[in-house]
Amino acid sequence: MNTKIITLTGLGNVGSTILNILVHNIKEKTIINVLDPSFEVEGSFLDLAQAAMLNDQIELIWNDESLIHRSDYIFHTAGASVPQGKSRSAVATRSIEMVHEIFQPFRGKKQPLIIVISNPVEIVAYHIWKATGLPSERIISTGTLLDSIRLKYYLSQYFRVPSGSVETLVLGEHGEAMVPVLTQTHFSKENIKDKNIRLNLLFDAFMATRQAAQKIKATQGATMYGVAGCAYKIYEQLNSEEEVTLPLTVMLSEDNAELLGCRPIYFGLPCKIGKGKIEQQTLAGYSLTEWNSLKNAAQVIQNRTYNEYEFLKAG
Numbered sequence: 580m581n582t583k584i585i586t587l588t589g590l591g592n593v594g595s596t597i598l599n600i601l602v603h604n605i606k607e608k609t610i611i612n613v614l615d616p617s618f619e620v621e622g623s624f625l626d627l628a629q630a631a632m633l634n635d636q637i638e639l640i641w642n643d644e645s646l647i648h649r650s651d652y653i654f655h656t657a658g659a660s661v662p663q664g665k666s667r668s669a670v671a672t673r674s675i676e677m678v679h680e681i682f683q684p685f686r687g688k689k690q691p692l693i694i695v696i697s698n699p700v701e702i703v704a705y706h707i708w709k710a711t712g713l714p715s716e717r718i719i720s721t722g723t724l725l726d727s728i729r730l731k732y733y734l735s736q737y738f739r740v741p742s743g744s745v746e747t748l749v750l751g752e753h754g755e756a757m758v759p760v761l762t763q764t765h766f767s768k769e770n771i772k773d774k775n776i777r778l779n780l781l782f783d784a785f786m787a788t789r790q791a792a793q794k795i796k797a798t799q800g801a802t803m804y805g806v807a808g809c810a811y812k813i814y815e816q817l818n819s820e821e822e823v824t825l826p827l828t829v830m831l832s833e834d835n836a837e838l839l840g841c842r843p844i845y846f847g848l849p850c851k852i853g854k855g856k857i858e859q860q861t862l863a864g865y866s867l868t869e870w871n872s873l874k875n876a877a878q879v880i881q882n883r884t885y886n887e888y889e890f891l892k893a894g
Contacts, residue, residue: 582608586650586691588681589657590620592800593696595627596807597654602631602639604811610638612646614681615657647681650691654810655707657681658697671699671883675706682710692817694810695720700753700828701845701880708830715830715843719857721809722753722828723847728805729791730759733784740766748826749788750847751876757847758872759785762865813852822853824860831877835862839877844884846877 585601587594590613601611611631613624628639640646647653657677659670674697690713695704700720708718726749735742746765751758761781787794795802816823827850836843839862851858865873 582610583652584610584612584646584650585652585654586612586614586647587654587656588614588647589655589697590615590617590623591656592803593807593810594654594656595620595623596803597656597696597810598627599630600807600811601814602627602634602637604815605634605636608636610640610646612640612643612650614642614644614647616642648686649688651689652814653691653693654696654814655681655693655703656696658703671702674698674703678703678706679710682707685711685713687711687713690714690717693718694813695828696806696810698753699883702884704828704830704845705884716857718830718845719813719850720753720828720845721806721813722845723749723751723757723826724809724812724828725806726753726757726788726847727826728809730784730788733787733791734764734766734781737780737784737787738766748849750826750849751873752880753828753847754879755789756872756876756879757789758869758876759788760865760869762869816852817855817857819853822851824849824851826850827852827857827859829857829859832859832861835859838862839874841874841877841881842885844877844880846880 587598590598594615598611598613624639624641631637631639658674659677693707693713695707695718697703700722704718704720708715727747730747730749731742731745734745734747744767746763748760748763749757750760792802812825813827816825826847828845828847829850831839831841831844831846835848839846848862849860851860862873
């Protein structure tokens with residue numbers, strides 16, 4: 580069996596958490612190449628490299644820039660940190676500059692699958708697509724998968740039900756324009772529309788989801804565990820023979836872009852994932868309110884994506 584190559588860009592809070600998960604869970608021969616020139620993270624790499632001694636399948640390598648071009652998977656966590664109280668779009672320019680520093684020129688000997696974690700994820704994913712020249716379906720993001728598991732958590736807490744009984748979706752933007760899909764939210768397989776649900780609790784759960792990152796940062800300084808778990812879930816599912824449906828941020832198909840009335844953008848929507856591939860589903864079955872919110876999210880992402888792109892080209 581060929582040795583798999585993974586490159587991880589950035590070894591900050593999220594990058595080191597993802598690396599820790601990989602080191603302790605990968606079961607096939609794998610080289611993990613960490614790209615981060617910062618002296619401040621050298622201790623984190625050394626600590627994790629020593630932890631990797633417990634897994635004979637793993638070889639950790641530090642800052643081998645040639646390996647990014649031979650990678651099977653790339654986890655992109657390099658980016659500007661979102662300050663407490665600021666939106667993810669506040670760091671867009673610096674995060675995009677880092678994309679072009681890392682990926683241009685990209686001389687991939689393979690077509691790696693790139694999992695984008697850096698914010699704002701929709702814009703960063705778009706610029707990685709432009710910088711690498713890879714097919715757009717080779718770049719995906721954790722995006723609204725993180726928002727969906729947060730909403731699942733808060734629904735279970737507010738309604739005092741086991742989390743395993745809750746199914747829910749958040750689509751659109753991983754940000755202020757996220758869209759909770761209540762028509763596809765279920766408790767124990769029963770749609771909430773068919774239950775006597777207290778609407779104020781639904782609203783409270785959604786607002787808590789929107790504010791989750793700030794709540795975490797108030798005492799922890801950064802969000803890391805939830806998004807790292809989402810990134811690994813995507814990787815794990817791509818290497819599984821089982822197919823499941825997850826809300827992922829991907830480049831809209833022509834049909835979905837037409838439905839939303841927008842240009843090509845990265846957008847959170849349901850995707851079937853497994854057996855090494857990702858297949859986005861055609862958007863359908865939503866309420867009028869949800870459709871309007873999804874179209875609004877598409878316009879928000881489109882404006883931010885293309886405004887940043889034109890700004891950088893002019894620069």
